[in-house]
Amino acid sequence: MFKNLPFFSALFLLFSFPISAQEKIIDTVFIFDNQIGNAKKIQKISTLKEEDLLKNSTNLSEVLRFQSPVYIKENGRGMVSAPSFRGTTAQQTAFVWNGINVNSQFLGQGDINNLNLLGYDHLEIKSGGGSVIYGSSAIGGTIHLNNELSFNRGLKNSVFFEYGSFETYNTFVKSSFSNEKLSVKLTANYSESENNYEVPEKNYLNQNGQYHNENFNLGIGYKIDEQNTVFWQSQLYGGNQHYPIFSEFSTKTKYLSNNFRSLVSWNFKGEKIQNILRLAYLEEEFGYFQNIDLPKSSGGMGKNYIAKNDLNYSLNEKFNFNIITEYQLNKAEGFLSGIQNISRNAGSVAALLRWNPAEKWYFEAGTKKEFVEKIEAPFLFSFSGKIQFADWYALTFNTSRNFRYPTFNDLYWKPGGNLDLKPEISHQAELGNRFQYKNFKLNITPYYIRIENMIRWLPTSSGIWSPINTEKVESYGLESQLDFEKSFGKNHATLSAGYVFTHSKDLETDRFLMYVPKHKFFANASYRYDFSEIFVQGMYNGMTFTTSDESVLAALKPYFVANAGLNLTFFKHYQFGFKVNNIFDQIYETTAFYPLPKRNYSANLLINF
Structure with a gap:
């Protein structure tokens, strides 16, 4: 669509600014998702900053696989990729872009690999339900794609170049300027790969696996006065994925996707009242080519208009009242799918009461009513809290009712769409135990989720596939994570290690769900001395069923994969990095029949000025 355009446009703009700029004291940093800060008080949320993302800069799948409790099911490197929180599915995971739900x-x-990685300032991963705040699909967890704008920081620029195995190129540029009134930030990213890796032991060559994508972000903020600030954040993305084939005689296929997102926000901050009004426009376009030499065989265009208001009133130091109202107009038109000029009105009203009776006590109660055209929308609720029993121990709890309403494909696809579908409903509870001793933090969270009316596409008596409400799913388990960080002199050391146990079953068949490993372990450690840094990563997944009959023969075998890297900083502004992925040459799959690469390498250069 616009191959190379964002990268070179941003590169031109970046170098059109003066290179030298005087450093200023940081004034304020604005994060578009204002609700995530409250969630951190009562739920474990992992925050990944730019330096974390660059340790797995190939794609978002790699970041989540090695640095989060999420299981990633990927059809080959850089291909279709889906997350699984706590034994749930990709449809039960909400992707939140700057506070706005952007699921298709x-x-x-x-699709994780069609959500550009390097276009965000940081990611946040939140396990557990959150439909009161983030709406449909926020059942198993939410993945937050956040941009931020700073004021009074002057001019800052950065450029990143990376080359890796399988002819992989990855670049981004970032430039920002801000004073007391104005903040402007633009970023652009371009990635491509021939992706022609081989796994001889599996007799596998990743043929027709090439991909490329480009992404452009522009953010602007302006302070009208001390109480009023307006922001605009926009994103333009284009992706091209060729799907792997198993034989040179197979027909080659590909998938194109183009997304545009624009968000305008007016923030008012008074002594007792804070209000954020958001207006957003989201556009998604995709096309599937059953033969890359022929016109597309299916596709669609979706448009989403959103108005959302977040009003917060502080009654006093102990009570805080929050009302969130939202209206959406969803429009879509399919291509060779039977979906023609459909639209849906949806709205919601949520109310939250936050109570802080004492320094070591915090409680939050929320309710929400959804109004979805032609769908019987549920009443939702949440109740959460935190009690600090001692300096070294705090107890958190969270219970909620969450949902997912049917998609346009579920309702209108021809043949097979079902207009009588009900929303999926889930009830969940978790109990967080937070321990802290000196530089160590340990979080242990047992959880329980029950999902009813799960939507499944099944064959009918007439021979076509159609979605129906069938499954009742029960999932319970444990998430735990240990974090350590310490600085002394020119030394800085970090460690983050997590273990996840998941027991997820279909209650009607009493069988485990597919692609939900019982055990996952992940760890990241780094040590920096002066200008040099080394880091290592490890990730273990236990046996994973790939069929509904719990066939051990068809299951994915357990595997452990490790990466290691070295970063060297020169003259304060230049950082050279080298990384070895899959050090031990492990043969492994996250989706049956699609092995991921064996040992491979990458080198990068990051320039900040």
């Missing part, structure tokens, strides 16, 4: 109106999920 057609599929009800986000």
Whole structure:
């Protein structure tokens, strides 16, 4: 669509600014998702900053696989990729872009490898339900794609170049300027790969696996006065994925996607009242080519208009009242799918009461009513809290009712769409135990989720596939994570290690769900001395069923994969990095029949000025 355009446009703009700029004291940093700060008080949320993302800069799948409790099901490197929180599915995971749910109106999920990685300032991963705040699909967890704008920081620029195995190129540029009134930030990213890796032991060559994508972000903020600030954040993305084939005689296929997102926000901050009004426009376009030499065989265009208001009133130091109202107009038109010029009105009203009776006590109660055209929308609730029993121990709890309503494909696809579908409903509870001793933090969270009316596409007596409400799913388990960080002199050391146990079953068949490993372990450690840094990563997944009959023969075998890297900083502004992925040459799959690469390498250069 616009190959190379964002990268070179941003590169031109970046170098059109003066290179030298005087450093200023940081004034304020604005994060578009204002609700995530409250969630951190009562739920474990992992925050990944730019330096974390660059340790797995190939794609978002790699970041989540090695640095989060999420299981990633990927059809080969850089291909279709879906997350699984706590034994749930990709449709039960909400992707939140700057506070706005951006799951596809057609599929009800986000393809991780079509959500550009390096276009965000940081990611946040939140396990557990959150539909009161983030709406449909926030059942298993939410993945937050956040941009931020700073004021009074002057001019800052950075450029990143990376080359890796399988002819992989990855670049981004970032430039920002801000004074007391104005903040402007633009970023651009371009990635491509021939992706022609081989796994001889599996007799596998990743043929027709090439991909490329480009992404452009522009953010602007302006302070009208001390109480009023307006912001605009926009994103333009284009992706091209060729799907792997198993034989040179197979027909080659590909998938194109183009997304545009624009968000305008007016923030008012008074002594007792804070209000954020958001207006957003989201556009998704995709096309599937069953033969890359022929016109597309299916596709669609979706448009989503959103108005959302977040009013917060502080009654006093102990009580805080929050009302969130939202209206959406969803429009879509399919291509060779039977979906023609459909639209849906949806709205919601949520109320939250936050109570802080004492320094070591915090409680939050929320309710929400959804109004979705032609769908019987549920009443939602949440109740959470935190009690600090001692300096070294705090107890958190969270219970909620969450949902996912049917997608346009579920309702209108021809043949097979079902207009009588009900929303999926889930009830969940978790109990967080937070321990802290000196530089160590340990979080242990047992959880329970029950999902009813799960939507499944099944064959009918007439021979076509159609979605129906069938499954009742029960999932319980444990998430735990240990964090350590210490600085002394020119030394800085960090460690983050997590273990996840998941027991997820279909209650009607009493069988485990597919692609939900019982055990996952992940760890990241780094040590920096002066200008040099080394880091290592490890990730273990236990046996994973790939069929509904719990076939051990068809299951994915357990595997452990490790990466290691070295970063060297020169003259304060230049950082050279080298990384070895899959050090031990492990043969492994996250989706049956699609092995991921064996040992491979990458080198990068980061320039900040």
